[in-house]
Amino acid sequence: MSNITEIRPNIFYVGVNDRTKHLFEGLWPLPLGVSYNSYIIKDEKIALIDTVDFCYTELYLSKIRAILGNHPIDYLIVNHMEPDHSASIRAIREYYPQVKIVGNSKTIGMIEGFYGICDNFCEIKDGDTLSLGNKNLKFYMTPMVHWPETMMTYCVEDKTLFSGDAFGCFGTIDGGIIDTEMNTERYWNEMYRYYSNIVGKYGNPVQTALKKLRGIDIGMICTTHGPVWQKEIDKVISIYDRLSRYEGENGVVIVYGSMYGNTERMAEIIAHELALKGIKNIILHNVSKSDMSYILSDVFKYKGLIIGSPTYTNELFPNIESFISKIETRDLKNRVFGYFGSYTWAGAAVKRLTAFADRMKWEVTGAPVEMKQGITPDKENECRALADAIAMKLNL
Numbered sequence: 001m002s003n004i005t006e007i008r009p010n011i012f013y014v015g016v017n018d019r020t021k022h023l024f025e026g027l028w029p030l031p032l033g034v035s036y037n038s039y040i041i042k043d044e045k046i047a048l049i050d051t052v053d054f055c056y057t058e059l060y061l062s063k064i065r066a067i068l069g070n071h072p073i074d075y076l077i078v079n080h081m082e083p084d085h086s087a088s089i090r091a092i093r094e095y096y097p098q099v100k101i102v103g104n105s106k107t108i109g110m111i112e113g114f115y116g117i118c119d120n121f122c123e124i125k126d127g128d129t130l131s132l133g134n135k136n137l138k139f140y141m142t143p144m145v146h147w148p149e150t151m152m153t154y155c156v157e158d159k160t161l162f163s164g165d166a167f168g169c170f171g172t173i174d175g176g177i178i179d180t181e182m183n184t185e186r187y188w189n190e191m192y193r194y195y196s197n198i199v200g201k202y203g204n205p206v207q208t209a210l211k212k213l214r215g216i217d218i219g220m221i222c223t224t225h226g227p228v229w230q231k232e233i234d235k236v237i238s239i240y241d242r243l244s245r246y247e248g249e250n251g252v253v254i255v256y257g258s259m260y261g262n263t264e265r266m267a268e269i270i271a272h273e274l275a276l277k278g279i280k281n282i283i284l285h286n287v288s289k290s291d292m293s294y295i296l297s298d299v300f301k302y303k304g305l306i307i308g309s310p311t312y313t314n315e316l317f318p319n320i321e322s323f324i325s326k327i328e329t330r331d332l333k334n335r336v337f338g339y340f341g342s343y344t345w346a347g348a349a350v351k352r353l354t355a356f357a358d359r360m361k362w363e364v365t366g367a368p369v370e371m372k373q374g375i376t377p378d379k380e381n382e383c384r385a386l387a388d389a390i391a392m393k394l395n396l
């Protein structure tokens with residue numbers, strides 16, 4: 001019987017699944033769980049690539065032993081230092097005291113800082129190679145995808161790229177490990193959500209990394225989260241390419257806050273009109289109900305964005321304020337943007353959204369609609385006009 005963990009001749013998967021954690025990074029829900037992937041390359045020398053979250057160290061060590069027996073590990077290659085991948089480094093060093101830790105100067109500084117390990121490093125630079133015997137590894141620095149030390153490791157003979165968090169997604173690996181062994185459908189939205197929430201700010205560094213990878217013949221991508229990509233390599237790279245260029249699909253996300261339904265009424269009128277104008281992908285997110293990670297994911301996915309907010313103590317509705325600050329942090333670009341707001345005695349929401357558009361340097365599409373108290377026929381018409389302008393721009 002073949003060993004499903006041998007994903008390429010002498011390359012083994014030794015990652016683990018986390019179905020326990022509720023929030024990744026204490027922020028992002030994990031309804032489908034998450035995997036922490038690690039790999040072993042067995043050659044004349046043995047290399048372990050990345051490690052796993054602290055909670056799974058015991059299980060991880062048993063998986064390594066199942067493949068290596070008592071054989072030592074020569075190299076631990078550290079592509080990324082975020083603790084969900086680096087937290088088992090100290091345990092690896094304890095079980096395999098002779099292991100050389102391979103990383104760049106930033107990695108090494110972080111290993112000292114996080115884990116107090118100060119010796120037996122092999123420092124590499126962009127383009128350096130390391131021979132394991134028959135297989136050769138080449139290192140590509142990919143800073144800020146999404147930490148400063150991030151790098152990728154390419155196994156030349158196997159055309160296999162160990163990409164760290166890049167091309168990763170939420171979702172455990174339930175059975176098969178390579179995409180050819182599974183139905184990948186459930187991972188695509190989780191890839192959007194992973195990218196937009198965690199990598200989203202770093203569009204330019206992702207583009208730089210993609211350019212660097214362009215000259216490499218990639219037959220397999222081994223990320224640190226989610227399936228190993230083989231069949232879907234083109235799709236995965238094109239999703240990361242599109243998202244990092246902030247290129248949205250045709251569709252509109254309406255993100256609104258509403259306490260008593262008046263602002264929501266405006267959102268519904270706008271959505272109805274967008275549909276009449278032929279927009280098929282329309283998503284309404286009540287910012288008090290939808291989880292922020294799903295809102296951000298949809299906002300990255302679609303080109304149209306309309307924000308609506310009541311005035312709240314002379315400010316934006318608090319959850320809308322929180323939402324726009326996340327958009328600013330991620331420096332989202334290339335949106336067809338419109339907005340609306342409501343008030344009862346002195347409006348501030350629309351003014352604040354105008355200031356937000358200025359800060360983002362976004363062109364505003366359609367006239368912003370500001371409603372006092374309840375909806376009127378005039379305000380209904382203004383909402384429709386806003387929707388028409390957005391639809392026209394998207395349908396150009």
Ligand SMILES: Cc1cc2nc3c(=O)[nH]c(=O)nc-3n(C[C@H](O)[C@H](O)[C@H](O)COP(=O)(O)O)c2cc1C
Nearest residue numbers: 258259260261262263310311313314343344345346
């Ligand atoms: C706590 C609170 C603070 C508010 N602050 C303001 C305000 O500063 N200025 C104003 O004109 N209206 C203010 N309003 C009124 C709302 O902006 C207004 O009723 C709006 O239409 C509510 O929209 P909604 O029905 O979608 O929740 C406030 C309402 C609440 C509940």
